[in-house]
Amino acid sequence: MGFMPRKRIIRSEKFPYHIITRSNHKAWFEIPMDKVWSIAISSMFLAYKKHPAVVHAFVLMSNHYHLVVSTPNSNIDLYMYEFNKNFSLQLRLESGYINRMFGGRYKWSLIKNRNHYYHVLKYVYLNPNKAKIVTDATEYKYSTLHVQKYCRPFPVPIQVRCDVLSKNFIKWLHEYHDKVQSESINRGLIKSSFSFTGTRELRIPPSFDNIDFA
Numbered sequence: 001m002g003f004m005p006r007k008r009i010i011r012s013e014k015f016p017y018h019i020i021t022r023s024n025h026k027a028w029f030e031i032p033m034d035k036v037w038s039i040a041i042s043s044m045f046l047a048y049k050k051h052p053a054v055v056h057a058f059v060l061m062s063n064h065y066h067l068v069v070s071t072p073n074s075n076i077d078l079y080m081y082e083f084n085k086n087f088s089l090q091l092r093l094e095s096g097y098i099n100r101m102f103g104g105r106y107k108w109s110l111i112k113n114r115n116h117y118y119h120v121l122k123y124v125y126l127n128p129n130k131a132k133i134v135t136d137a138t139e140y141k142y143s144t145l146h147v148q149k150y151c152r153p154f155p156v157p158i159q160v161r162c163d164v165l166s167k168n169f170i171k172w173l174h175e176y177h178d179k180v181q182s183e184s185i186n187r188g189l190i191k192s193s194f195s196f197t198g199t200r201e202l203r204i205p206p207s208f209d210n211i212d213f214a
Helices: 033-050 076-095 114-125 144-149 169-174 179-188
Strands: 015-020 053-062 064-070 107-110
Touching: 015 076, 033 053, 033 144, 053 114, 064 114, 107 179, 114 169, 114 179
Parallel strands: none
Antiparallel strands: 015 064, 015 107, 053 064
């Protein structure tokens, strides 16, 4: 059986990327999540110092993370190399784990329109809800949504969206995608440029239409 070729990287300074990285064998680290979060954001800062980037959303789960990020210098590959290199190294030092921490190269998808952007944010921020960790996504503390709600310190710039903490957005956020829609988004995030697949494209509320997503 042949191997699927690696996607050719698209470098963009205009549009954000959705990134997902999973731990090796989907097994997480034998250290507390508070420590993993601390290592993650310090690694993000080290990457940012070399390759400035703007975080739109970051959610750390027990065996993977989701990141929505823009790279003003069109160097997503360099930024992600620094981020995952430092993240992996610090995790190995802290946990004493000798094997690789991540189960392969990160997966990415470019988000080119506002409608797609908001549905990807919903998908990312509802991960803890789908895992039945919380019922209110804003209360999951390993998330930039929580960081923004409670004005927690964060070492790199977060794209400030005046609507993200609005009642309308939070209400809409918790209107879950159904199974078909979720599967469509999962398939779409494998593509170089995100798009809905196998279902009618979902629209965002009209009140979000005047927000510049990029």
